[in-house]
Amino acid sequence: MDGTDLLRAELVRAAQSLGAPADVVPVLERPRDPSFGDWATNLAMVLAKPLGRKPRDLAAALIERIDKSRAGISSAEIAGPGFINFRVSADVFSEGLRALIAAGEQYGRTNAGQGCPVNVEFVSANPTGPLHVGHGRQAALGDAITSLLAASGWKVTREFYYNDAGAQIMNLALSVQARVRQLGGVEAAMPEGGYHGEYIRDLAQRYIDEHSSDPNADALDAVRRFAVRELRKEQDLDLQAFGVKFDVYFLESSLYSDGRVEATVERLVAAGHTYQKDGALWLKTTDYGDDKDRVMRKSDGTYTYFVPDVAYHVTKWERGFTRAINVQGADHHSTVTRVRIGLQALDIGIPEGYPEYVLHQMVTVMRGGDEVKISKRAGSYVTVRDLIDEVGRDAVRYFFLMRKGDSQLVFDVDVARSQSDENPVYYIQMAHARMSGIFRVGEIDASSVTGVDADLSVLSLPEEQELMKALLDYPALVAGAAEALEPHRIATYLHDTAGKAHLWYHKAHVLNEPDHLMRARLVLARATQLVLRNGLQLLGITAPERM
RNA sequence: GCGCCAGUAGCUCAGUUGGAUAGAGCAACAGCCUUCUAAGCUGUGGGUCGGGGGUUCGAUUCCCUCCUGGCGCGCCA
Numbered sequence: 001m002d003g004t005d006l007l008r009a010e011l012v013r014a015a016q017s018l019g020a021p022a023d024v025v026p027v028l029e030r031p032r033d034p035s036f037g038d039w040a041t042n043l044a045m046v047l048a049k050p051l052g053r054k055p056r057d058l059a060a061a062l063i064e065r066i067d068k069s070r071a072g073i074s075s076a077e078i079a080g081p082g083f084i085n086f087r088v089s090a091d092v093f094s095e096g097l098r099a100l101i102a103a104g105e106q107y108g109r110t111n112a113g114q115g116c117p118v119n120v121e122f123v124s125a126n127p128t129g130p131l132h133v134g135h136g137r138q139a140a141l142g143d144a145i146t147s148l149l150a151a152s153g154w155k156v157t158r159e160f161y162y163n164d165a166g167a168q169i170m171n172l173a174l175s176v177q178a179r180v181r182q183l184g185g186v187e188a189a190m191p192e193g194g195y196h197g198e199y200i201r202d203l204a205q206r207y208i209d210e211h212s213s214d215p216n217a218d219a220l221d222a223v224r225r226f227a228v229r230e231l232r233k234e235q236d237l238d239l240q241a242f243g244v245k246f247d248v249y250f251l252e253s254s255l256y257s258d259g260r261v262e263a264t265v266e267r268l269v270a271a272g273h274t275y276q277k278d279g280a281l282w283l284k285t286t287d288y289g290d291d292k293d294r295v296m297r298k299s300d301g302t303y304t305y306f307v308p309d310v311a312y313h314v315t316k317w318e319r320g321f322t323r324a325i326n327v328q329g330a331d332h333h334s335t336v337t338r339v340r341i342g343l344q345a346l347d348i349g350i351p352e353g354y355p356e357y358v359l360h361q362m363v364t365v366m367r368g369g370d371e372v373k374i375s376k377r378a379g380s381y382v383t384v385r386d387l388i389d390e391v392g393r394d395a396v397r398y399f400f401l402m403r404k405g406d407s408q409l410v411f412d413v414d415v416a417r418s419q420s421d422e423n424p425v426y427y428i429q430m431a432h433a434r435m436s437g438i439f440r441v442g443e444i445d446a447s448s449v450t451g452v453d454a455d456l457s458v459l460s461l462p463e464e465q466e467l468m469k470a471l472l473d474y475p476a477l478v479a480g481a482a483e484a485l486e487p488h489r490i491a492t493y494l495h496d497t498a499g500k501a502h503l504w505y506h507k508a509h510v511l512n513e514p515d516h517l518m519r520a521r522l523v524l525a526r527a528t529q530l531v532l533r534n535g536l537q538l539l540g541i542t543a544p545e546r547m
Numbered sequence: 548g549c550g551c552c553a554g555u556a557g558c559u560c561a562g563u564u565g566g567a568u569a570g571a572g573c574a575a576c577a578g579c580c581u582u583c584u585a586a587g588c589u590g591u592g593g594g595u596c597g598g599g600g601g602u603u604c605g606a607u608u609c610c611c612u613c614c615u616g617g618c619g620c621g622c623c624a
Contacts, residue, residue, distance in 0.1 A: 032567065042566060045604070055604075080567050081604065126624075166624060193623090280622055291549070291620080298622040305624045330618050333551055361552060362618065403560060406552055408617060410559075415573095424572065426586050438583045473563090480563070492561055495571075506588045525583090547586065 004028050004039065007071040007086065011043055014065035018058070020047055030473070034466060037075070037085035044082040055082025093465075094456035096472045100527045101451055108478045108534050113154030119316050119355075120146045122327035123239070124161040127231040128172045129197055131238040132381040133411055134329055134363045139244045139384070140400035140540070141360055142327040144487035147538045152482040157321070160246045161312065164228055165253040166305065171195065172231075173224035179204035180217035197381075199234075203227055238384045243393060243540055255311045261303060264311040264346070265296060273345040288341040306335060310342035317343075317350050324355035325485065330406075333359055358485050360405035366412040382413060391416045391423070394541045398425035401539055402491040424495050428532065429544055431498035434505050435529035436545040438522070442511045449526040454519040463504040464524060470497045471531050478538070487539060494535045501528050 011026040024047070031040040044059035051058065059078045066076060074089040100107050122142025125135050142158075150156045163169075174191040179201050181188035190196065207217060207226055217223050239245070255261050265281070268274050273284050279299035286293050296307050316324045328335075336357050343350045365372040365382045372382060387396045390413065399416065402424065403409060416423075439446040459468065474493070481489040510521040533543040 029563065029566085032569085036567080040567085045566085048604075083567070163624070168624060278622080282622095295622045300622080302622090304622070309624095330552065332619085332624090334619050335624090336551090359552080359618095364617090404553095407560080408553070412559095415559095423586095427572090430584080430586050434584060434587085441583050477563080484564090488561085489563085492571085493563095496561090499571085502587060505583080509583065511583050547584075 007039065007073060010066045010071035011041060011062065014062045015043060015047060017065055018047075018061055019051055021050075030469070031083075031085060034462075034469075036079060036083075037077070038088040038469060039073075039086045040079075040083050041086075042083060044078075044084060048082065058082065059084050090457045093459070093468050093472070094451075097456055097468065097523055097527050098451040100471060100530065101449065101523065104530060105534060107530055108475050108538075109151045109153070110475065110479055111153035112479060112482070113149065113152050115153060115155050116323065117157065117321050118149055118154045118323040118325065119157045119159055119319075119321035120149065120325045120327065121159045121161055121355075123244070124163070124328075125235060126163045126168050127228045127235065128168055128195060129231065130199060130381075131235055131384040133365050133384065133387060136242070136384040136387060136396065137360055137363050137400045137409060138327055138329065139239065139242055140397045141358065141405055141487065143244045143540050144397075144401055144490070144538060145325065145327060145358065145485050147540065148478065148482040148485070148487060148490070151478055151538060154323075157248060158246045159248040159250055161250045161252065162232070163252050163305075165251075165256055165308070169224060169228065172227050173220055175200050176203050176207060176227045177217040177220060177223050180207055180215075180223070183208060184215055186216065199231075203230055206230065241388050241393070242384055242396070250312065250315075252308055252312070255308050255315075260311040260315065261308050264314060264342075265303070265307060267346050267348075268296070268342070271345055271347045283342065283345060285338065285341045285345075288344055290337055290341060294338060306338045306342060309335065309339050310346075313339060313343055313355060314346065314348075314350075316355070317348075325358060326355050327358045327360070330359045330361050356485075358405060361408040363409045363411055366410060367414060369414075372413075382411075387411075387413070387416070394429070395423045395425050397540050398423065398428075398491060401487050402495075404486065404488050425541060426547070427502075428494045428498040428536065429542070430547055431501040431505075432529060432532040432536070432543045433545060433547045435501065435525045435532070438510050438525050439529075440545070442522075444522065446526055446529065449522050451523040451526075454523050455516060456520050456523060458517055458520045459524055461504070461508055463500070463507045464521075467497075467500045467504050467524065467528065470500050471527050474531050474535070478535075490535055490538050494532065494539075497528075497535075498532065501532070504528075 008026055008028060012024060015024050015026065016022065026041050026043045028039045028041050031037055044062055045055045048055040048058055056078055059082050063076045063078070063084060068074065068076070072089055072092045073086045075087040077085050079085050120142060123131070123135055123139050125131055131139070146156045146158050171191055171194055175194040178188040178190045178194065183201075183204055203226075207223060208215065211222070214222065268283060273287065274296065275282050275284065280295045281297035282293045283296050284293055294306065295304050297303055313324065340352070340354065343354060344352065367382070395416070399411070400409070436446070459465070477489060477493050481487060504524070508521060510518060510525055512518075513521065536543045
């Protein structure tokens with residue numbers, strides 16, 4: 001696709017004729033300095049030792065045995081300690097651009113996943129309050145990961161797991177109940193570990209308005225159902241504002257009503273991995289490398305959180321998801337081992353690394369120069385909605401995606417707001433808008449540009465060469481990002497490529513140039529527009545035609 | 548004490564799975580709008596890649612060790 005297949009094949013042939021093993025895989029990479037060429041390989045240095053020859057001699061021998069026209073290169077030279085630098089022949093670029101445009105919205109998509117099902121679970125916030133900034137990171141990350149997987153040929157199911165059955169929910173109900181009573185002039189204490197946010201008071205007021213027959217909120221179960229329903233509605237609105245959609249909402253409570261929690265426990269007992277101690281039921285996680293055994297059923301008869309978690313993941317497996325990915329905050333790190341061990345101990349054929357986890361580090365929020373301590377119970381946090389209202393959906397998404405998940409993220413609300421015009425996302429969108437502007441001003445239908453009738457060898461400016469190289473790198477980049485589950489690579493690439501596009505735009509005119517030049521440059525503009533658009537779409541960011 | 552993650556320019560971060568002279572944005576300074584969008588472009592300054600060992604042709608990248616920060620380590624979720 002990016003033209004390296006032919007070159008790689010030639011290198012393998014040449015290396016084998018010199019005695020290299022049959023499974024040799026030459027690594028091709030872009031030289032740091034573009035003046036060195038289009039591709040470089042360290043093959044001669046890698047083979048030097050096993051073949052007992054000097055790297056530079058070996059490089060010379062390799063070059064001699066390569067059929068340049070078959071490899072699609074115009075030159076090959078030895079550099080430094082034994083690198084071989086290649087220059088790609090012009091028609092590789094030309095054909096690459098035409099193929100890019102022909103693929104259109106499909107450019108960058110592959111069938112690596114071969115239609116296999118994969119379940120991606122993310123956000124999974126407890127319905128005990130609005131979505132905060134940490135959920136925002138997870139929503140952006142999870143959403144982009146599902147897009148990457150879908151673009152790589154996986155059949156993706158996007159799932160949201162609601163913990164609507166635990167002690168937290170009881171806390172929520174009791175908190176609302178206390179507020180209802182307080183509003184009615186009755187003295188009532190908040191429960192220990194209760195939720196103190198302002199939204200609890202709002203919920204209480206609405207409960208009073210809608211339940212005139214229960215002024216003191218004595219019907220605790222009704223309070224619980226009301227609070228959960230209302231908060232889920234709120235969360236749905238937050239997600240909608242962020243443009244994130246799910247295919248499946250899975251309720252923890254259903255695991256109990258279906259008897260799946262019980263069945264899981266019975267299965268673990270039957271498999272012989274449990275024992276009784278101190279009135280509780282324990283799982284022998286130490287058999288699987290944990291540092292201590294874990295309680296499954298407490299002495300009061302209720303289950304610890306990881307038991308329904310295990311039961312839940314059994315349903316993923318039984319629903320046919322041979323691959324499952326969980327996007328979670330690093331504070332849930334300790335669940336990884338336990339859920340996996342629980343699944344192993346069931347002895348039902350679930351593979352060891354199931355499910356996969358993408359853990360992202362914590363988000364700290366700065367406001368007015370101070371860190372905002374995020375605590376739902378204390379009622380201090382920044383919601384996803386706040387961020388979207390303040391800086392816009394596209395910018396919030398980009399901000400959350402521009403760095404690796406496993407580095408901590410400082411979200412300075414003041415900076416995000418005051419510098420919203422300088423947010424890098426606008427830089428990328430602007431590059432796309434500029435490409436679109438060329439077609440608009442020239443009154444040319446962009447989709448009519450194919451490149452088949454243009455001589456693309458006139459795209460010889462260094463800025464044009466650099467831009468073309470970047471555009472042709474895109475499919476390999478998407479594949480790599482999807483495999484590593486790292487959307488930030490797309491963000492970095494887009495920023496970089498947008499820079500090359502701006503540079504070219506500034507240097508070279510398209511319209512009102514001699515016809516043959518204009519036709520060729522329209523092809524490049526079209527290709528750039530498509531790549532930026534496709535990449536932004538993977539991140540869930542809009543690609544405006546004008547700004 | 549144990550486990551996971553991080554430490555790269557004044558700040559926020561990339562670094563293509565071990566390559567050549569370590570990059571970008573912001574901030575600072577100096578320039579560029581009669582031509583498809585100046586939300587742009589050009590130039591300048593700025594680094595013991597946390598410290599120390601090791602592995603090899605070659606280390607920001609892999610291994611060991613120490614230091615610093617974050618998150619976990621519950622019959623909470």
